[in-house]
Amino acid sequence: MIRLNASDPAFAHAFDELVGARREADADVSRDVRTIISAVRDDGDAAVQAFTSKFDGHDLDETGWRIERAELTAALDGLDSELRKALELARDRIAAFHEKQKPTDSETTDDVGIRLGSRWRPVASAGVYVPGGRAAYPSSVLMNALPAKVAGVPRLVMVTPTPKGEVNPLVLAAAELAGVDEVWRIGGAQAVAALAYGTKRIEPVDVVTGPGNAWVAEAKRQLYGVVGIDMVAGPSEIVVVADAKNDPEWIAADLLSQSEHDPTSQSILFADDAAFADAVADAVDRQIGTLSTKDVARTSWDANGAIILVPELAAACPLVDRLAPEHLELAVDDPDQLFTLVHHAGSVFLGRHTPEAVGDYVAGPNHVLPTGRRARFASGLSVLDYMKRTSFLSLDRAGLAEIGPAAVALATAEGLPAHAKSVALRLESK
Amino acid sequence: MIRLNASDPAFAHAFDELVGARREADADVSRDVRTIISAVRDDGDAAVQAFTSKFDGHDLDETGWRIERAELTAALDGLDSELRKALELARDRIAAFHEKQKPTDSETTDDVGIRLGSRWRPVASAGVYVPGGRAAYPSSVLMNALPAKVAGVPRLVMVTPTPKGEVNPLVLAAAELAGVDEVWRIGGAQAVAALAYGTKRIEPVDVVTGPGNAWVAEAKRQLYGVVGIDMVAGPSEIVVVADAKNDPEWIAADLLSQSEHDPTSQSILFADDAAFADAVADAVDRQIGTLSTKDVARTSWDANGAIILVPELAAACPLVDRLAPEHLELAVDDPDQLFTLVHHAGSVFLGRHTPEAVGDYVAGPNHVLPTGRRARFASGLSVLDYMKRTSFLSLDRAGLAEIGPAAVALATAEGLPAHAKSVALRLESK
Structure with missing residues (x-):
């Protein structure tokens, strides 16, 4: 964790470095991914099967290529009732929020009698990538699948790797709740390629969304244009702007909710009170020890965490814009006033009772958001990512x-x- | 040109081949582009200068890096008055159409008192790429710059190569009319890299749009994520659905207006009357000879043109969807009825008096449209490409x-x- 003070003469340079720091892995996976994509394009199912065997350690002919509807309903039926209610609340609230994003068609006849307009339609099919293993999150299933359902996509496909054949029942339950139509037991760049080009077994889709590792992200990048994609996602981040009236424990937990995601995650606090900043730093150190995710959280906080002291919180806003963070918490009495001063952020959490985690799960807005300063030009996942507009004139x-x-x-x-x-x-x- | 008949037993296979044919160059420019991008990233202006010298044949220190405002106004003042009026009409109509695309912010408080909403803001800066030489089109300047201006982008940059130092006055006049703020005399992958990363002279931008050759397209693809981009564009195409009541000469001209763009362009006619189809084919052959663009048009029409006979025009609509064309003309008495049967097309031109070319210039909708079957998932350029949405909750x-x-x-x-x-x-x- 670094500590900066905006009043220091050396601050501008140190902040430039913080903004410019690249947390994304530079691993050159592009050649591997190119090879995988071209194998799947040429050899279809056989290539998918071979890569699954190699990377996921199971033979699709034995485990089955698809996860059938009965398995999805069984997973949902087997869910603990509190979890089921939580997932249903999340589904209903996410669907309701995204309903409001549905674009309206427009048509006008101008003063010289020319008819002009725009018509929106859903894509015919969409594929949602859901990671397997540790990062298999039912919330991601809902956040990717529901906007597609709300858009009216007739065929919604999910792909998810099942390392050594093991499935995650929570993910299957979420797929069933979200109304996914087909689930395939495949992952990695080979799954993205199969969705983009199609194989004998798997019909191609028009759009591929969803999080994944560096191979998945690179496959989406390389196949962008063959299919639509949501965005190139990188390590996630949170910026918290907090005054001294906050409970330092709350703010520490908010910072750690980002740090625990991944060693490359970033958590940054802007504070206008040095004693409060110290208290948060202490609370972070104390809380880390209690977390089952402590190793990841510790690595991330040590390497990428930052506490920045500013003379007043309004002065933090232009600095926040430089960071264009994925998540921004404004934990002050009048958050709307600060919000008007911020131009670039993926999602903003207003006030002291709006921890970022509530938006990750149940509030309604999408948790798939632009990372790595991309909120300068990109938006969170929405219904529009599963629709397209046709202009017309007469x-x-x-x-x-x-x-x-x-x-x-x-x-x-x-x-x-x-x-x-x-x-x-x-x-x-x- | 190939001729197909939907009633032939071999039609399905032949149409599959037409849909699957790749007209995009397979030239592996990606390594060259990677080299150029990394040189610009590392060496900034010096690299830009060196590549400009190599590819465009002039020294930026001699010709000047920027085209100054005075040159833009001089170009506009020097314009023939008919052309100036035409450009002004185009500007006004394009701006008016795009005004209607401006998204509205939304905010609601739900039944448990939770405030949720979305806020749209323009990006802080955008760069428009405008090709030099033969394909330097003032209409492209307007179509790319005006949506950015309507979005409210405060800094709008244009880059355009000036081979051997020569500028195109029409392009400069259009830039002035569209309200471009900065013009740089650079092109190719080096210009895209300079816009994305910035150099000492050139501040970086947040979004890069605009057409270009294979190097420019590949540079945009590689830099997607560092900046926002409009789309990966390929060779353009038109599909015309026409009954026998049309004048074959009109329809022939419509087909050729696509063929004359580029040898890889594609023009396809669906007709329900064999004699009419023959008459169009004859008219195309006759008209080609009269065009100053005859070599390009002939190559394109011979290699990629198609006339497809269908038993009735409604039967063309699912075939059109397979092609998901950039441009679709429905030259019939009741085009709206056919339009409801088509789901995938970039822009649709309804009725006998709506030639596609009128949309290229002055009608109002954008002429930057998804090509190569991408209308399945992508939309034409719009105000939204220069804005981003921030969700918020409280x-x-x-x-x-x-x-x-x-x-x-x-x-x-x-x-x-x-x-x-x-x-x-x-x-x-x-």
Whole structure:
């Protein structure tokens, strides 16, 4: 953990370094991924089976390629009732929030009688990647699958690796609750390639979303254009802006809720009170020891944590914009006032009773958010990621007479005579 | 040009081949682009200067790095008045259409008193790539720059290569009309890298859009994530669905307006009348000879053109969906009826007096559209490409008491104790 003070002469340089630090692995997986993708493209199921055998340690012909509906319902039925209620609450709230994102079609007829508009439609099929093993999160299933369902995607596919054949019942239960149509026991770059190109067994999809390791992320990047993807995700982060009226224990837990995700995660506190900052630092150190995730949390906090003292919290806002964090907590009495000063953040948690974790699970907004300063230009996952817009226009003879001559002039100036002719022929006709 | 008949037994296979044909160059430019990007990242302006010297044949220190405002206004002032009026009409109509795309912020308080919402903001800066030389189109400047201006992007940068130092006055005039803030005389992968990473002279931008050759497209793909990009564009295409009541000359010109773009462009006609299809084919052959773009148009039409006979035009719609074309003309009496049967297309041109070319220039909708079957999942360029959404939520003590326990249960089930603790501490407090 580093401590910075915005009043120090050396602060600007130290903050530049914090902003510029690359926490993403530089491992050059791109060649491996290219090989896997091209094998799946050429050899289809056989390649998928071979890579699954190699990386996940099971033979798909023995374990089965698909996880059938009966297994999903059994997983849901077998769920502890408190967990089931929690998942159902999450599903209902996430679905309700995303319903509001549904775009509306538009159509207008302008003053020269030209009809113009936009029409939105869901993609025909979407694939959701769900990691296996340690990072198999039912919440991720809901956050990826529900926006697709709300969008109206008719065919929703899930792929998830089952290392040594083992499935995660929570993930299956979440898939059933979210209304996933097909589940395949495959993962890694080979699963993304199978979804993008299709194989004999697996029909291709139009969009692939969902978190994954470096291989999965690189496969999505390489296949972007063959299919739509959600985004290139990196290590996640939280920025907490907190005054001294907060309970240091609460703020420490909020910081650690990010640190415990991954050694590359980042947690940053902006405070305007040195004693409060010290108290939070102490609380973090104390709480880490109590966590089953202490090794990860300790590594992340030590390597990437930061506490930054600012003369007043408003002064933190331009610094927050430089970081463009995935998650931003504004733990103050009047968080809306600070929120107007921040331009770049994936999701903002307003006030003292809105810990980031509540948004990870049940509040409603999506927890798939832009990381690594990408909130400068990217947005969280939404219904729009599973839809596309078709523009349309309709001119009659009079409308074309109004604007056609300008099109002819521009086409001619651009050296495109057939463009000009296609308009001119209609203008010349009686 | 190939001719297919949907009633032939061999049609399904032949159509599969048409849909699957790859018209995109397979040239492996990725290594070259990687080298260029890493040189620009490491050496900044010096690398940009060296590549410009090598690829564009001029020394930036001699020609100047920027094209100054005075040159832009001079280009606009020097424009022929008919062309200027045409560009102004295009600007006004494009801006008006894109105004309607501006998203609205949303905020609701739900039944347990939890405040949830989404806030849209423009990116802080955007870069528009404009090709130099033969394909330097003022219409592209307007189509890329205006959505950014409408979005409210405060800093709008244009890069354009000036081979041997030569600028295209039409492009400069369009930049001035569109309100571009900075113009740099650079192009290729080096320009995209300079925009993404920034150099000493050039501040980085958050989003890069605009058409370019294979190097530019690959640079955008590789830098996706460092900056936002519009899309990976490929060779463009048009599908025309036309009955026998159309003038074959009009439809031939429409097909050629795509063929003349590039040898890899594709034009496809669906017709329900064999004699009409023959007449269009004859008209295409006749018209090609009259075009200054005849070599390109001939190559494209011969290699990629297709005329497909269907028993009735409604039967063309599922085939159109398979192609998911960039442009679709429905040249029939009741185009809206066919339009409801089509799900995947970038932009649709309804009726006999709506040639695609009118949309390229002045109608209003964007002409930057998904190509190569990407309309299955992608949309045309819009104001949203220059904005991002921040979700936000605010809970009070009562709201957290409602949904917090479910978050604790799920966090615990996922093995994330600090997540659980950050909620539980608040629930336990008095």
